[in-house]
Amino acid sequence: MPSESLGFTSHDHTSCVASALACAEATCKERKAQLTPVRRRVLEILLENHSAMGAYDVLARLDAEGFGSKPPIAYRALAFLVEQGFVHRIERLNAFIACTHPGTVHDPAFMICRDCGLVAEAQSANLALQKAATESGFQLEQTVIEAQGLCPACQTGATT
Amino acid sequence: MPSESLGFTSHDHTSCVASALACAEATCKERKAQLTPVRRRVLEILLENHSAMGAYDVLARLDAEGFGSKPPIAYRALAFLVEQGFVHRIERLNAFIACTHPGTVHDPAFMICRDCGLVAEAQSANLALQKAATESGFQLEQTVIEAQGLCPACQTGATT
DNA sequence: AGGGTGTATGTTATAACATCACAAGGCGGA
């Protein structure tokens, strides 16, 4: 039962959540950043199902748990987690998702299934983009790489 | 005076606008799509300065010219232009920008200056992403590639 | 203990972005 989809496969979810939380705690301690109750809870919520959630979805969960009901509550916690690299923002979906390999420095890339909404995190390393940036003198700081398409499961009998 | 920034350099803007419009017209004719007055005007507006504009900015222009003042007016025209490939949507900015090389099939990539807001279109061809997709069985349909950083002009004395 | 500082939280209001639902007009083909 602790088997949830990650990427497009299954994995031991319980241990995955535990290790992500442990990593976040360790990193915060090292950086002297505070993983407060709200922040920690938001990370847990996002880790629960590895799916991308809108800020207001997260907010609804927080509200139900007594953390507060106003947008800034969710947005601030999410901003913190994104800054620390524990959570990524998916521009295309205006949503947030827990990082699947925190603790490592990485430029994430995402594959988003347009049918089921599943989001898989991959490594980016966009050489073509780096090359274009270098050539034009653009100083690259961050990259957003998001692919849309159909996940393996949705390719059979999917909404075309 | 017909010299505007495109990418991070200058160019002959008048002829660039003219050719983009001609291309749009030809393409629409070929596809039996209608480049109606509103749609054409939106494309012109976006071509005017090669900058990314929000839908409401475009709408304000349309309203001032008597085309209508309600959001759907702008969103519909923009959706059409994006479908036809004459305009690209910049997810990161919730904004739209005229394609700088229409008429060719391409997967655009963008370099966005966080200081001055300038947006340059490049070619994407993200091999790493295609490889990751193939390996995981993801059927890639569309890619969003948007880099943030500093344009050449803003690297000297910029907000760091 | 008292006072200052910084970070985090709580609250109100509003800005900014986007879509739904329905009515009305134009235009080509049956």
Place this chain on the structure above:
DNA sequence: TCCGCCTTGTGATGTTATAACATACACCCT
């Protein structure tokens, strides 16, 4: 002529995000 389709117009609403201000609390210094 009548129908079907596409396009436009409009009102209402839904969704996402931030500004602005007030409060609480921990921590350090004296």
